[in-house]
Amino acid sequence: MKKLFVSALIVTVAISCSKDDDNSNNQDINYSKLPQEFAFSTMATINGVDVINGGFGSGAAAHPSRKGEFYVITDRGPNTDYLNGKKFLTPNFTPTIMHFKINAEGKVEVIKYIKLKNPSGQPITGLPNPAGMGSTGEVPYDASGNVLGTDKYGLDSESIVAAPDGTFWVSDEYGPHIVHYSAEGVEMERISPVGVNTGTRKLPAVLAKRRANRGMEGLCLTPDGRTLVGTIQSMMYVPTKAAAKNTTLTRIVTFDIMTGQTKQFLYKQDGGASDSVCDITALSNTEFLVIERDGNFGSQGGIKKVYRINISGATEVTGSDMNAVDGMKVNGKALEECTWDELGTAGIKAVSKTLAVDLVAKLGYEHDKFEGIVYLGNNKLAVFNDDDFGVVDDGNGNPKAKILPKTGKVDKGTMYVVDIQ
Template sequence: MHDRHGDTLGGIGSSVAIEQESWKKNEDGTYSGIAWCLPDRGWNRDGTLNFQNRVHKIGLKLTLKLNASAEHPSDKNLELEYLDTILFTGPDGTPTTSLDADVSGSCLSYDGFPELPTATYPGDGFGSDGPVNRRVAVDCESLGLGPDGTFWIGDEYGPYIYQFSQDGKMLRAIRPPDAYIPHRNDKVSFSSASPPIYDKKRVIEPEKPESGRNNNQGFEGLSISHDGKMLYALLQSALAQEGGKKKKTRRQTRLIVYDISDPGRIEYVQEHIVSLPLCKEHDGDKVVAGNSDILHIKGNQLLILARDSDAGGGSEETLSLFRQIDIFDISNATNIKSDHYDKKGGAIANEKGDLLNDIVPAQYFPFININDSSELARFKLHNGGDHDSGLLNEKWESLGLVPVDAENSNNGKDYFLFCLSDNDFITQHGRMNFGKFEYADSSGYELDNQVLVFHLTLPT
């Protein structure tokens, strides 16, 4: 499917936010609403391209199939309808880009903004020759809807947090503390070592940052409280200096909290540690299950989507060993906000990922096993096995929550939880650059976007 700009709709499941005011139960018993869905950067498998960041508006229609079973499974009961797309631009109205940020050098700067990650590229950024251009580089990974209709985006290149207007113009940028900012050779380096498709031999030295967020491990999770006052952002895994360079040691990740209640002022108020779960790989080794999204429930409680990688639709290995939607609570977690931990190279764990003794992480509670075979079979889905339409995609990266019936259903504790997969632009019939650039993913696969919907009861 292509958006109204002629480009492939892409991985709409990088993050999702459902308009609460649009969600309703219809007279025929179906449910409907509108979701805002975020594709991340283009062409993840073979390199980056000058894909203009954007958000898609998608209509949802859910028909419940309460009697579905493995013996009598339901057909697809969720309909998606493409409605609209908003393209993102920088503070000056120039389109943003998904190209990997420059390794070093000067960044673009604007009045009232911190220095922004910048990509410098020749021609059109899709491989053609031409004059050199520079754009703000954004790797969109997480999404929150502000009460005023603006968009908040969690980014991996910075890692930064951006606010965009209803028409897609960047309004502000939050630069987190220096401990988060990637450094190579003792200099700020926003590159994620993801060269463009037209220059795949470009070498980044060293490949991984010495401190700050590790490559592609930025703000994978972002959520705004129901009253619109607080913004939560969680890194995908630990910072480089806290064990983040290795899958086995990158467990202690940081949650940062901002007060955004005053439109004219953003206040950094809290910072906590979330100890991510461990999972087994197929060779038996234990690794960290990275954060793929978070969603504020109430008070100090948030949902988190944690999973393994490189297993599922679009991958050689189709059987995932760990995909869960869990809950963490920061009520009793240490607030590590301080000059000591937030300075460049500041660390709350050693390079082996061992948390310092005086720091208490968030409480973590297992909740939903996405890979539950008996539940998947009710809807003709499966984890592992053949590459067919029922195989779960590899990347599940977004969470959206809406009430079943906020006024009458179990005192407002019953919800539908939407979980979307990101198909990573894995298609053999792709288009970018407003339909002018054609591509086929080197994997040879053609992946549809997938959505799972759970009916759950949350504690009051």
């Protein structure tokens, strides 16, 4: 069994999106006793560097009915940049959900692990999809630099929704896909952009122009249980990488679970192309909390903020044809080619946003990544980081330990509870 690490108002996990209806009264959940550390086991040792059995920070959700219980999910597994793709340090790694609770002593207690599986019930990998099935063009390599195969059911999972019926919705950065899994982790449906050969229900075709490793980073479910709401991490390359200019523009997509109807809205980031809109959690059917972050450590000028947003006054920008590969256009240009002034003149409004909390200012947040949030009610927010399995790229495609500059310790998955405005 994998072990878990906790520290400070902190847990070794991360979360993605949830309803707050069943978690609004947390007075009997003892979050204040979380400061404790657990040793992670080692998954593998590559070139003398330990790859830890962590990674539970790419996405998370609260249990839909049991207070103090959560689900957290890994991404595609430990990897480093290499040539025209990624080295997968443990190629057989299976993206995994961890179900845990805060017990009566205020400690993290793992309930079970759920490995994601294909429709036949076989464990999937985090390897890229083949062409036509959601490929980003990334070439997979093993730790020695040998080319690996692809996985048609592979997932770079980034977010998780725990549905009231016990099933899970997971979004990823390949397709980008939204995949419906059973309570046991078996794939039931895969929803992808038009043109991706994965199933009958579709997302707008333009979403296939997400950048590699910048797909659907956030996902949540509205409190009425009807609509999935996903966030694209950064500006997409629409119509092409060279033509896309508005580096602060990214998209929010909604999917009606019953009807399959989709909508899109624009989100204006504070930063530019290197910044990320990482997660989203619901406050109401139209109001949400959203992460914005950069890639720097908190003590090195990192930006780690949460905004309250409202989509009710925003313009729906799918247009009349969800099959259009470049999406809706303004003056003959894709939205990513337009300035915000041009979009405003055309009557297009982005979602409204106000700052809810600055984690660096509020907590002295040290981690580089900040990829999971869950609203707990009473203006309290659970926050989780992604520890990247304790490794980062050394600049040559090989792993090195991921060290927090302020403490000199290896980064480990952490959960904070913070008050928001």
